Amino acid sequence: MSHSSHLLDVQQLKTYFYLFDGVARAVDDVSFYLDRGEVLGVVGESGCGKSVTAQSIMRLIPDPPGRILSGRITFDGLDLVQLSMEQMRGIRGKRIAMIFQEPMTSLNPVFTVGDQVAEMFRLHEHCSRHESLERAVEMLARVQVPAPEKRVHEYPHQLSGGMRQRVMIAMALACQPQILIADEPTTALDVTVQAQILDLMTRLKHEIDTAIMMITHDLGVIAEMARRVVVMYAGKVVEEADTASIFNHPRHPYTRGLLKSMPRIGDRAEKKRRRLSEIQGMVPGLLALPEGCRFHPRCPDAMAVCRRQLPALELLEPHHKVRCWLYLSA
Amino acid sequence: MxxxxxxxxxxxxxxxxxxxxxxxxxxxxxxxxxxxxxxxxxxxxxxxxxxxxxxxxxxxxxxxxxxxxxxxHGNFGKSYISRVPALGLILERFPATFELATTATLLAFLMGVGLGVLVALKPRAWQNRLIMAGSLGGISMPTFLIGILLIMIFAVYAGVLPPFGRGQTVTIGFWRTGLLTVDGWKHLIMPAVTLATFQLAVLLRLTRAGMREVLTEDYIKTAWAKGLPPLKVIFKHALRNVLIPVVTVAGLQFGEVIAYSIVTETIFQWPGMGNLILTSIFESDQPVVVTYIMLAAFMIISINTIVDILYAILNPKIRYA
Known part of the structure; x- marks a missing residue:
């Protein structure tokens, strides 16, 4: 696999946090790639290292306590891990943009939303104050904020959660980035608003040809948007495949567990009453990761070897990788 | 509004x-x-x-x-001692106190906020640990001790600054100012530093705490993700949020500094209102004392109102409440 063919190529990324109680291996040897214009889903429960991966790509890991220990993040021929902070600032926002989970707290409460969107044009395209505000109005119109020429002068607290997330999207897409990292963009929103935001993102993705890395724990969002899926568990990639394979033939017991715990509309009417299954136990703390396969304490199919040795991420069939002893001969 | x-x-x-x-x-x-x-x-x-x-x-x-x-109508009666209207007696002393208080507050605000931001950015650096320890000293040392120490060092041993009085002044209309002469400034430095020390320490610690908290907010992460340079993130996006409580406290302090600069004025024999009120209390000069209290209350309330309005300008959530 040649590196240059992908828009973004993350290889053997390790991001650790050096805490008072020990070392948290939040992202441990993670590799994946993102192609031009595609939507990649990154799935896992909370605390699996999805957000840390995203923040590592943006080089937003607070140091101390965090540090990108090793690995390469190749973007357009550049290794982002090696860039200086100044070089990185030319990429952040302009070529790789990010939106966050909490629209309620992600906008600065003391500046108008217009100001905050316009700042992108002033910063990256050196527009005048007046011109950048005009373009902010245009941008708000594109994300379907009603009465944008009035809204630009309002403060975040005057907008609803859905509107704020639209403003965040407007801000992120202002400079037409090549990659948009969306860290749980719909988790904090109402279901109906979630659908609107996802629609909006899909539409804008085509308009400005942005690749999206969609981080979520909601498999519904993945089914809706993503072409390929990376499943993460406790800082490791456990499965990677195209969306259809993930939903139709999930291989890793964790992926299967996630799918089983997803409610399906109509299930109860069609079949007999069935309880939603859950994955037993919790994601292990990053300071006390189990030996061997990190999922084995919760795994229904755990074998003796799982307790001793970490399986490798192996190609099972074309475009389908799994990290599980069930499919490997030890 | x-x-x-x-x-x-x-x-x-x-x-x-x-x-x-x-x-x-x-x-x-x-x-x-x-x-x-x-x-x-x-x-x-x-x-x-x-x-x-x-x-x-x-x-x-x-x-x-x-x-x-x-x-x-501004009539608080005549001083029992000097037999002149109490208000006039106090207003005559007002410029001296006002200049001292303003200088002290400005000094405290600029240095307090500046150092507070600096310390918040690199809390572990040894210089910053030293500043924090110093601020603890500034809070716990009594004003009179700071004043006396300053006099001892700069007036008695070094002999570079005058130990008392206001020095040369210039009168413009009713206002007698010491800010237009070098001598006036020389006299102002030590009292202003003395008066500012406590306020500076408080503002420094407040700014540091606020900055530490604001820097972990989501909107700061957004600001970094936008690709903004550190100066913009810290001084535009973070500081404006930090300043909301800091301005409130600084404003309150300014009122207090004007009204209660008694100790400092006494140490440096500063011919201000604080000095006058102390004398009047000793002499049971009720009209002067009462006028002073009313005037102090009036000033503190006015300043508070101004601070409230400033607060509303800084914090858009208040404006629409």
Whole structure:
């Protein structure tokens, strides 16, 4: 696999946090790639290292306590891990943009939303104050904020959660980035608003040809948007495949567990009453990761070897990788 | 915004009325003004005459109404000692105190916020640990000790700064200023530093705490993700949020510094209001004391109102409340 063919190529990324109680291996040897214009889903429960991966790509890991220990993040021929902070600032926002989970707290409460969107044009395209505000109005119109020429002068607290997330999207897409990292963009929103935001993102993705890395724990969002899926568990990639394979033939017991715990509309009417299954136990703390396969304490199919040795991420069939002893001969 | 300001003004008036009541009680019941005015050896008739002349034979509420009426017209009576209107006596001293307080507050605000930001950014650096330890000293050391130490070092040992007084002043209209002469500034430095030390330490710690908290907020992460340079993130996106509580405290402190610079003024023999009030208390000069209290209350309330308005400008959430 040649590196240059992908828009973004993350290889053997390790991001650790050096805490008072020990070392948290939040992202441990993670590799994946993102192609031009595609939507990649990154799935896992909370605390699996999805957000840390995203923040590592943006080089937003607070140091101390965090540090990108090793690995390469190749973007357009550049290794982002090696860039200086100044070089990185030319990429952040302009070529790789990010939106966050909490629209309620992600906008600065003391500046108008217009100001905050316009700042992108002033910063990256050196527009005048007046011109950048005009373009902010245009941008708000594109994300379907009603009465944008009035809204630009309002403060975040005057907008609803859905509107704020639209403003965040407007801000992120202002400079037409090549990659948009969306860290749980719909988790904090109402279901109906979630659908609107996802629609909006899909539409804008085509308009400005942005690749999206969609981080979520909601498999519904993945089914809706993503072409390929990376499943993460406790800082490791456990499965990677195209969306259809993930939903139709999930291989890793964790992926299967996630799918089983997803409610399906109509299930109860069609079949007999069935309880939603859950994955037993919790994601292990990053300071006390189990030996061997990190999922084995919760795994229904755990074998003796799982307790001793970490399986490798192996190609099972074309475009389908799994990290599980069930499919490997030890 | 207009209703917001109107509300603040009404609140201020209510507080001022409360203070006036306390002042009236001091005026009327702390020591007998008749005795002071008529003298120890006056006869009963003479005393009654003075009582009538002062209106003290009228019912209390009439006396109070008259007190308010006079106060509203700037008439607080004459000083028992110097026999001139109390208000004039105090206003004459006002510029000295105001200049001292303003310099001290500006010094405290600029240095406090500046150092607070610096310390918040690199909390583990040894220089910053030193600054934090110093600020703890600034909070716990009494003002008079700082003043005396400064005099000892810079006036007695080094001999570079004058230990007392205001130095050369220039009069513009009614305002006597020491800010236009080098000598005036030399005299101002030590008292201003003394008065500023505590405020500086408080503002520094407040800014540091606020900055540490704000820097972990989501919107700061957004600011970094936008690709903004550190100066913009810290001084535009973070500091404006940090300043909201800091400005409130700085404003309150300014009022306090004007009204209660008594200790500092006494140490440096600064010819300001604090110095005057201390003398007046010793001499039971009630009109001066009462005028001073009313004036101090008026100033603190005015400053508070201004701070509230500033607060609304800084914090958009307040404006629409």
């Amino acid at each position: 207009a209703t917001y300001i109107a509300k603040r003004l009404i609140q201020g008036l209510v507080v001022l009325l409360g203070v006036s009541m306390i002042c009236f009680i001091i005026f009327r019941y702390m020591g007998d003004p008749v005795l002071t005015m008529a003298g120890k050896y006056a006869t009963f008739q003479e005393r009654e005459e003075v009582r009538r002349a002062l209106g003290l034979d009228k019912p209390t509420y009439v006396q109070y109404a008259r007190f308010i009426w006079n106060a509203a």
